Amino acid sequence: MDVQRSEDSATNSDSSSPMKLLFVEMGVGYDQHGQNITAAAMRACRDAISSNSIPAFRRGSIPGVSFGEMKLQIKLGVPHSLQTSLDIEKVKSVFPYGKILNVEVVDGGLICSSGVHVEEMGDKNDDCYIVNAAVYVGY
Known part of the structure; x- marks a missing residue:
């Protein structure tokens, strides 16, 4: 399965072929006190x-693919009324490595x-x- 990159130049600096998807990781995050949607997204x-x-x-298990070629796409389900309060740059800071191609925010949560x-x-x-x-993790 290939995951298409966003055409948004702010989150995707090149427009080459689709990312080759390896796996999808899923999570849930909560903010019970303080009503901070960014904190909940970072926890997710x-x-x-x-x-x-x-x-x-890191070990070169994928022929021809180096560590520096890891790509990520993030999809967040956030309540519609809170989406404008979400700080995408803070959410991105959660990821220690990998090039983030796109952060998509959809109605959810x-x-x-x-x-x-x-x-x-x-x-x-x-x-x-x-x-x-x-x-979504791939290369």
Whole structure:
């Protein structure tokens, strides 16, 4: 399966052939206190990549592909009303290596009650923000 790159020049500096997809990592992130959608998105991305190791890129297991050729595409499910508050650059900072080709934000995630409003923790209300992440890894 090939994943097409975005044509958005801000997130994709070249327009060569589609990324060769190796695998997809998925995660969920929450912000229960403080109502920060970026924190929830960063947690979702960390969740997606936290239990995986990718030795194939470092060990040369893919013929003709070096570590520097790892490419990532990130897709985030974020509640529509919060998408403009999302700091994409902070979300990108979660990834320690790999060229990020695209970050796509789609309607998704959830706003629900955490059951408690704790002002001392920065709460504005009792909302809990939930974000879903899919991280596509390839070369």
